[in-house]
Amino acid sequence: MTDFETALKTRRTFAIISHPDAGKTTLTEQLLLHGGVIREAGTVKGRGAKKLASSDWMAIEQQRGISVTSSVLQFDYDGKRINILDTPGHEDFSEDTYRTLMAVDSVVMVVDAAKGIEPQTKKLFEIVSKRGIPVFTFFNKIDRDARAPLELVDELEETLGIQAIPMNWPIGSGQILQGIYDLKADELVPFKNATEEPGVLAEGMDEVELLKDAGNDFDEEAVAHGRLTPVFFGSALANFGVTEFLQQYLQYAPGPAAVETVDDQVIEPDNPQFSGFVFKIQANMDPRHRDRIAFVRIVSGAFERGMDVTLARTGKKLRLANVTQFMAEERENVQGAVPGDIIGVYDTGNFQIGDTIYAGKKKITFPDLPTFTPEYFNKVIAKDVMKQKSYHKGITQLVQEGTIQLYKSWNANEYILGAVGNLQFEVFKFRMENEYNVAIQFEPIGSKVARWVPADQVDPKMASTRNLLVKDRYDRPVFLFENQFALNWFADKYPDVELEAKM
Ligand code: G4P
DSSP states (O other), X not given: OOHHHHHHHHEEEEEEEEOTTSSHHHHHHHHHHHTTSOSSOOOTTSOHHHHHHTHHHHHHHHHHOOOOTTTEXXXXXXXXXXXXXXXXXXXXXXXXXXXXXXXXXXXXXXXXXXXXXXXXXXXXXXXXXXXXXXXXXXXXXXXXXXXXXXXXXXXXXXXXXXEEEESEEXXXXXXXXXXXXXXXXTEEEEOTTOOOOHHHHHHHHHHHHHHHHHSOOOOHHHHHTTSEEEEEEOBTTTTBSHHHHHHHHHHHSOOOOOEEOTTSOEEOTTOSSOEEEEEEEEEOOSTTOOOEEEEEEEEESOOOTTEEEEETTTTEEEEEOSEEEOOSSOOSSOOOOOTTOEEEEEESSOOOTTOEEEOSSSOOOOOOOOOOOOOEEEEEEESSGGGHHHHHHHHHHHHHTTSSEEEEETTTOOEEEEESSTHHHHHHHHHHHHHSOOOEEEEEEEEOEEEEOOGGGOOGGXXXXXXXXXXXXXXXXXXXXXXXXXXXXXXXXXTTSOOBOOO
């Protein structure tokens, strides 16, 4: 096997999805610890380890004023090289978060075992499930009082509409946690500081017997297509159940996937011709540096610094010289980036979201990334009418770049911006002011339920204050409903009108 083939086999690329506070950061830290990237966990409460982990990128960050910290983390474990792509769940939640999920081969879903499935988890899961990629569930915080595991698994199956298969089972939780029962190895992994509670142990073992008799079969095919999620229990903070999780995850998680092009070619990762697509563009928030970083997921072939590629959309030739590779540490044996890996290309304005780059002669174009249904809307105007030209230029470029979505009112051609997270508006405003020198003003329309409608089914008379009629940037009609109730009312009144949600 060539170095390329060997490297390719080792790659596992995933994102962690969770509701804020479920323990994503803590679990990430533990995984980095397993990979030897950091040497100390966040000493129970602090975030010391996270700072350490990011130190390599802090230099870049300081130099360039770009926040790349923890956007991509790479570590080695058990002969595998693992890429974790960050999906911000907190205040910086945005379309970038969704688009990142288009660049991974599997997903780890972290759920707080005291709380169960929370709204943000559900939202992210829905995006992932449309891709049909494997989802591994980690019920976290069993060192605290948790809900009954059977109830948690039932809720997961019902709320998310996916089958679940327990890989291990908690015996007790919180003060009376006895351990987890590894259903595959058929043995109890005792919790280190457990105080023995024979009653709890007996009850847990009864459940284990029940599961063995009645549980779902482990169907690898169903896991691979995201129809069945392997379920693990543990405590990221106590580093309990994490090793077992990681090992089994690596056993079943798929390597880099093949990707179909717009002309129905299937590009396999072992295809020697280099190709990749841009799933995220991070703008420089430092006005002294106007450049941006385009995150490229490699689909096929090996990346070599300085290689020449073509940007499929424009045919423009580019040299990939100024590139960041997201390696967690200096290694003796630095491998080049291969499929599954992410490279960050410094960009002066060539790239748009969804762009394909490829080396060699044969043209490769991957499909556009999906449009996501925005939930928040603001009318936007330039404060200074004299700045119309820069205003239009700024909006056009930022929309192409994927910063925000653009809509127009049906008759008046007023600009309306749509986003999946409110942070996108802040970023848009900041960049309009700093890069295009245009002060803008928002007029909030609030949160809406957006549905696309076929052009030939639209009658402007159908619009009202509870369902605004607008056009998207391709002039396709969209209704913005005040809420789900208004949508249902409309659907009842006009049963023949097809209402389409985007991803
Ligand atoms: P997030 O990235 O998903 O938002 O969650 P994060 O890891 O920051 O964890 C949120 C809180 O939950 C943190 O406590 C963290 O220490 C705690 N936590 C995470 N995993 C476990 C676990 O397995 N067991 C227990 N008992 N707690 C866990 P915090 O006090 O809010 O923050 P910090 O002071 O530790 O930063």
